[in-house]
Amino acid sequence: RKEVEQDPGPFNVPEGATVAFNCTYSNSASQSFFWYRQDCRKEPKLLMSVYSSGNEDGRFTAQLNRASQYISLLIRDSKLSDSATYLCVVNGWTGNQFYFGTGTSLTVIP
Amino acid sequence: DARVTQTPRHKVTEMGQEVTMRCQPILGHNTVFWYRQTMMQGLELLAYFRNRAPLDDSGMPKDRFSAEMPDATLATLKIQPSEPRDSAVYFCASGSSGTPYNEQFFGPGTRLTVL
Secondary structure, three states: OOOEEEOOOOEEEEOOOOEEEEEEEOOOOOOEEEEEEEOOOOOEEEEEEOOOOOEEEOOEEEEEEOOOOEEEEEEOOOOHHHOEEEEEEEEOOOOOOEEEOOOEEEEEEO | OOOOEEEOOEEEEOOOOOEEEEEEOOOOOOEEEEEEEEOOOEEEEEEEEEOOEEEEOOOOOOOOEEEEEEEOOEEEEEEOOOOHHHOEEEEEEEEOOOOOOOOEEEOOOEEEEEO
Protein backbone atom coordinates (compact mmCIF):
# COMPACT_ATOMS: atom_id res chain seq x y z
CA ARG A 1 0.00 0.00 0.00
CA LYS A 2 1.32 3.46 -0.86
CA GLU A 3 2.07 5.87 1.96
CA VAL A 4 -0.05 8.59 0.36
CA GLU A 5 -2.90 8.09 -2.08
CA GLN A 6 -4.78 10.59 -4.16
CA ASP A 7 -7.44 10.36 -6.82
CA PRO A 8 -5.54 11.37 -9.98
CA GLY A 9 -8.66 12.87 -11.57
CA PRO A 10 -8.82 14.69 -13.88
CA PHE A 11 -11.31 17.05 -12.34
CA ASN A 12 -12.85 19.36 -14.93
CA VAL A 13 -14.98 22.05 -13.35
CA PRO A 14 -16.55 25.29 -14.58
CA GLU A 15 -15.36 28.66 -13.36
CA GLY A 16 -16.95 29.58 -10.06
CA ALA A 17 -17.48 25.98 -8.97
CA THR A 18 -16.39 24.50 -5.66
CA VAL A 19 -14.13 21.47 -5.86
CA ALA A 20 -12.68 19.23 -3.16
CA PHE A 21 -9.79 16.81 -3.16
CA ASN A 22 -9.03 14.15 -0.59
CA CYS A 23 -5.81 12.40 0.18
CA THR A 24 -5.32 9.40 2.46
CA TYR A 25 -2.15 8.44 4.30
CA SER A 26 -1.16 5.09 5.70
CA ASN A 27 0.74 5.81 8.88
CA SER A 28 -1.11 7.21 11.86
CA ALA A 29 2.13 8.59 13.32
CA SER A 30 2.59 11.02 10.42
CA GLN A 31 3.42 14.47 11.71
CA SER A 32 2.96 17.21 9.12
CA PHE A 33 0.73 17.62 6.12
CA PHE A 34 0.83 19.91 3.11
CA TRP A 35 -0.79 20.72 -0.18
CA TYR A 36 1.47 21.73 -3.06
CA ARG A 37 0.48 23.00 -6.46
CA GLN A 38 2.40 22.08 -9.59
CA ASP A 39 1.90 23.72 -12.95
CA CYS A 40 2.91 21.94 -16.13
CA ARG A 41 6.70 21.75 -16.48
CA LYS A 42 7.23 23.75 -13.30
CA GLU A 43 8.33 22.95 -9.79
CA PRO A 44 5.89 22.13 -6.98
CA LYS A 45 4.98 25.21 -4.95
CA LEU A 46 3.71 25.16 -1.40
CA LEU A 47 0.04 26.02 -1.33
CA MET A 48 -0.82 25.36 2.31
CA SER A 49 0.40 23.59 5.37
CA VAL A 50 -2.46 21.68 6.97
CA TYR A 51 -2.94 22.40 10.63
CA SER A 52 -4.68 20.07 13.06
CA SER A 53 -7.51 22.54 13.55
CA GLY A 54 -7.92 23.14 9.82
CA ASN A 55 -6.98 26.35 8.09
CA GLU A 56 -8.23 28.70 5.45
CA ASP A 57 -6.43 30.98 3.04
CA GLY A 58 -8.78 32.99 0.89
CA ARG A 59 -10.67 30.58 -1.35
CA PHE A 60 -8.70 27.59 -0.11
CA THR A 61 -9.54 25.50 2.95
CA ALA A 62 -7.50 22.56 4.22
CA GLN A 63 -8.69 20.01 6.74
CA LEU A 64 -7.02 17.16 8.58
CA ASN A 65 -8.88 14.14 9.86
CA ARG A 66 -6.48 12.08 11.94
CA ALA A 67 -9.07 9.48 12.92
CA SER A 68 -9.72 8.58 9.30
CA GLN A 69 -6.20 9.45 8.15
CA TYR A 70 -7.01 11.85 5.38
CA ILE A 71 -6.50 15.47 4.47
CA SER A 72 -8.68 17.52 2.19
CA LEU A 73 -8.42 20.65 0.10
CA LEU A 74 -11.47 22.70 -0.80
CA ILE A 75 -11.32 25.36 -3.49
CA ARG A 76 -14.23 27.76 -3.68
CA ASP A 77 -15.13 30.02 -6.59
CA SER A 78 -12.67 28.29 -8.94
CA LYS A 79 -10.63 30.47 -11.26
CA LEU A 80 -9.03 29.54 -14.57
CA SER A 81 -5.67 30.11 -12.88
CA ASP A 82 -6.41 27.32 -10.40
CA SER A 83 -5.84 24.79 -13.19
CA ALA A 84 -2.86 22.72 -12.06
CA THR A 85 -1.92 19.46 -10.38
CA TYR A 86 -2.40 19.42 -6.61
CA LEU A 87 0.01 17.28 -4.62
CA CYS A 88 -0.67 15.95 -1.16
CA VAL A 89 2.45 15.65 1.01
CA VAL A 90 2.87 13.88 4.31
CA ASN A 91 5.89 14.18 6.57
CA GLY A 92 6.54 10.72 7.89
CA TRP A 93 6.84 9.29 11.32
CA THR A 94 10.61 9.56 11.51
CA GLY A 95 10.52 13.23 10.60
CA ASN A 96 12.92 12.61 7.74
CA GLN A 97 10.69 11.20 5.08
CA PHE A 98 8.36 13.28 2.96
CA TYR A 99 5.84 11.29 0.98
CA PHE A 100 4.22 12.82 -2.07
CA GLY A 101 0.98 11.72 -3.60
CA THR A 102 0.87 11.30 -7.36
CA GLY A 103 -1.24 14.43 -7.68
CA THR A 104 -4.77 15.37 -8.67
CA SER A 105 -5.23 17.18 -11.95
CA LEU A 106 -7.66 20.10 -11.99
CA THR A 107 -8.82 21.96 -15.06
CA VAL A 108 -11.12 24.93 -14.62
CA ILE A 109 -13.17 25.54 -17.73
CA PRO A 110 -14.43 28.96 -18.85
CA ASP B 1 12.83 37.09 -2.85
CA ALA B 2 14.67 34.04 -1.52
CA ARG B 3 14.48 30.98 -3.68
CA VAL B 4 16.28 27.73 -4.43
CA THR B 5 18.42 27.86 -7.55
CA GLN B 6 19.47 24.91 -9.68
CA THR B 7 21.90 24.55 -12.54
CA PRO B 8 21.83 23.58 -15.29
CA ARG B 9 18.15 23.98 -16.11
CA HIS B 10 18.43 21.61 -19.05
CA LYS B 11 20.96 18.92 -19.84
CA VAL B 12 21.16 16.60 -22.82
CA THR B 13 23.89 14.01 -22.70
CA GLU B 14 24.80 10.64 -24.12
CA MET B 15 24.63 7.37 -22.26
CA GLY B 16 27.74 6.72 -20.22
CA GLN B 17 28.58 10.38 -19.60
CA GLU B 18 28.86 11.92 -16.17
CA VAL B 19 26.19 14.39 -15.16
CA THR B 20 26.51 16.85 -12.29
CA MET B 21 23.58 18.90 -11.07
CA ARG B 22 23.93 21.75 -8.59
CA CYS B 23 21.61 23.33 -6.11
CA GLN B 24 21.88 26.42 -3.96
CA PRO B 25 19.43 26.20 -1.06
CA ILE B 26 17.71 29.22 0.43
CA LEU B 27 20.08 31.05 2.75
CA GLY B 28 19.56 29.90 6.31
CA HIS B 29 17.85 26.63 5.42
CA ASN B 30 19.53 23.57 6.91
CA THR B 31 17.72 20.77 5.09
CA VAL B 32 18.18 19.86 1.44
CA PHE B 33 16.29 17.28 -0.58
CA TRP B 34 16.86 15.81 -4.02
CA TYR B 35 13.85 14.47 -5.91
CA ARG B 36 13.35 12.91 -9.30
CA GLN B 37 10.09 13.27 -11.19
CA THR B 38 8.91 11.24 -14.14
CA MET B 39 5.48 10.83 -15.66
CA MET B 40 5.41 7.19 -14.63
CA GLN B 41 6.74 7.41 -11.07
CA GLY B 42 5.79 10.87 -9.91
CA LEU B 43 8.07 12.49 -7.33
CA GLU B 44 10.65 10.21 -5.75
CA LEU B 45 12.91 11.22 -2.90
CA LEU B 46 16.53 10.44 -3.75
CA ALA B 47 18.45 11.97 -0.85
CA TYR B 48 18.01 14.16 2.20
CA PHE B 49 20.57 16.25 4.06
CA ARG B 50 20.32 18.02 7.36
CA ASN B 51 23.10 20.40 8.39
CA ARG B 52 25.08 19.07 5.40
CA ALA B 53 25.00 15.50 6.73
CA PRO B 54 23.26 12.86 4.60
CA LEU B 55 20.37 11.42 6.60
CA ASP B 56 18.59 9.35 4.01
CA ASP B 57 19.69 8.29 0.57
CA SER B 58 17.76 5.04 0.43
CA GLY B 59 15.90 6.18 -2.67
CA MET B 60 19.05 6.65 -4.67
CA PRO B 61 20.67 3.97 -6.87
CA LYS B 62 24.01 3.75 -5.09
CA ASP B 63 25.97 2.26 -7.94
CA ARG B 64 25.71 5.31 -10.16
CA PHE B 65 24.29 8.18 -8.10
CA SER B 66 26.02 10.24 -5.44
CA ALA B 67 24.91 13.31 -3.50
CA GLU B 68 27.05 15.69 -1.49
CA MET B 69 26.99 19.02 0.27
CA PRO B 70 30.48 20.50 0.07
CA ASP B 71 29.24 23.52 2.01
CA ALA B 72 26.00 25.00 3.29
CA THR B 73 25.37 26.88 0.06
CA LEU B 74 25.89 24.06 -2.42
CA ALA B 75 24.42 20.61 -2.90
CA THR B 76 25.39 18.37 -5.79
CA LEU B 77 23.86 15.30 -7.38
CA LYS B 78 26.07 13.29 -9.67
CA ILE B 79 25.25 10.44 -12.01
CA GLN B 80 28.10 8.37 -13.39
CA PRO B 81 27.63 6.69 -15.78
CA SER B 82 24.29 8.04 -16.95
CA GLU B 83 21.68 5.83 -18.59
CA PRO B 84 18.59 6.62 -20.68
CA ARG B 85 16.34 5.55 -17.80
CA ASP B 86 17.79 8.45 -15.77
CA SER B 87 15.97 10.91 -18.02
CA ALA B 88 13.72 12.91 -15.72
CA VAL B 89 13.35 16.25 -13.99
CA TYR B 90 15.53 16.50 -10.90
CA PHE B 91 14.33 18.88 -8.23
CA CYS B 92 16.19 20.23 -5.26
CA ALA B 93 14.23 21.54 -2.29
CA SER B 94 15.32 23.19 0.92
CA GLY B 95 13.73 23.82 4.26
CA SER B 96 14.40 24.52 7.90
CA SER B 97 14.13 21.73 10.43
CA GLY B 98 13.54 24.35 13.11
CA THR B 99 10.11 25.29 11.82
CA PRO B 100 7.04 23.54 13.23
CA TYR B 101 5.84 22.18 9.89
CA ASN B 102 9.09 21.60 7.99
CA GLU B 103 7.84 23.10 4.73
CA GLN B 104 10.03 22.53 1.68
CA PHE B 105 10.65 24.99 -1.12
CA PHE B 106 11.56 23.69 -4.52
CA GLY B 107 13.99 24.90 -7.12
CA PRO B 108 13.03 25.09 -10.81
CA GLY B 109 14.54 21.70 -11.56
CA THR B 110 17.08 20.28 -13.98
CA ARG B 111 15.51 18.57 -16.98
CA LEU B 112 17.85 15.74 -17.91
CA THR B 113 17.72 13.80 -21.14
CA VAL B 114 20.09 10.88 -21.60
CA LEU B 115 20.28 9.64 -25.18
